[in-house]
Amino acid sequence: MSDDTKPSDKDVPLGGLASIPFGQLEYDRPTASQIYPVLKNAILKMDLEPGRLISETEVGARFGASRTPVREAFAQLRDADLITTRPSRGTFVTKLNLKRFLEAHFIREAIEIANVTKLCDVGLAPEFEQQLSELIVRQQAMVDQNTDLAFQALDDQFHLTLARATGFERVAGLLEREKMPLDRLRVLSLRSTDHQLVLIEEHKQMLDTIIRRDISAAIEATRVHLASVLNALSSLAKKHADYFDE
Numbered sequence: 001m002s003d004d005t006k007p008s009d010k011d012v013p014l015g016g017l018a019s020i021p022f023g024q025l026e027y028d029r030p031t032a033s034q035i036y037p038v039l040k041n042a043i044l045k046m047d048l049e050p051g052r053l054i055s056e057t058e059v060g061a062r063f064g065a066s067r068t069p070v071r072e073a074f075a076q077l078r079d080a081d082l083i084t085t086r087p088s089r090g091t092f093v094t095k096l097n098l099k100r101f102l103e104a105h106f107i108r109e110a111i112e113i114a115n116v117t118k119l120c121d122v123g124l125a126p127e128f129e130q131q132l133s134e135l136i137v138r139q140q141a142m143v144d145q146n147t148d149l150a151f152q153a154l155d156d157q158f159h160l161t162l163a164r165a166t167g168f169e170r171v172a173g174l175l176e177r178e179k180m181p182l183d184r185l186r187v188l189s190l191r192s193t194d195h196q197l198v199l200i201e202e203h204k205q206m207l208d209t210i211i212r213r214d215i216s217a218a219i220e221a222t223r224v225h226l227a228s229v230l231n232a233l234s235s236l237a238k239k240h241a242d243y244f245d246e
Contacts (some may be wrong), residue, residue: 004005005033010050015125017048017059017062020047020048020062025065030069031063031066035063035073036076039059043082043093044082044187045081045187050093050095050184050242051093053091053092054076054083054092054093055090055091055142056070056199059074074091078178081094081181093238096185096243096244097244098233098245100228101185101233103181104179105182105230107178108178108182108226109165111175111178112159112226113219115162115163115165115171116162116206116209116218116219119210120213120215124165124211128162128165129152129207131161132207135157135161136203136207137204138154139155139158139200139203143197148190148196151158152183152186155199155203160176162206165174182229185229185233188232188236188239188243195232202228205221216218220245
């Protein structure tokens with residue numbers, strides 16, 4: 001079989017990949033660029049759990065793709081530290097790692113504090129104030145509907161909207177990339193409705209202090225909010241020990 005030969009669905013057990021939503025490949029677009037975001041999101045949303053064995057053949061069968069674009073997608077996942085290959089053992093979804101969490105939190109906090117400081121200094125434009133207020137209302141609706149992943153998506157939108165409101169185009173992309181190691185931990189923590197309600201109140205506090213242009217209060221509200229996921233780290237590591245590096 002050549003590198004570009006498509007594997008047969010009958011030859012490969014699909015496992016956890018079978019439940020990942022994906023339509024038909026669009027053959028006018030690079031295949032790797034279609035596979036990579038689907039796998040990345042599946043890992044970040046914990047559909048593909050930490051430590052899970054994942055093979056190029058399995059992925060090729062799931063997406064109806066040849067080996068070359070699958071390898072390209074795997075290379076991107078390795079670069080993002082979402083999968084790791086162990087010689088003679090296979091490729092696995094990267095486990096959660098305390099040091100990576102602390103590093104990601106350090107970087108994220110620096111970016112977010114810079115954002116709120118800038119917004120307090122120059123003022124929050126009315127259109128962004130409206131967007132942020134609407135996101136908070138929608139988050140409450142997701143709590144009422146018990147929809148964890150939708151809640152997290154809105155949480156991400158809230159912080160990315162703050163970043164865009166600074167007027168610096170690259171900040172939102174930088175924030176999204178640097179917070180990636182925290183996203184899987186957030187999935188575990190957001191399974192608690194009580195925690196979701198706390199996060200909503202913290203978003204309200206952040207927005208209020210920015211609107212009032214109270215820099216010190218906005219910085220403190222941001223620090224408290226970002227620390228919430230780390231405060232749950234110890235209990236999550238005990239509850240989901242198999243997901244964490246030893």
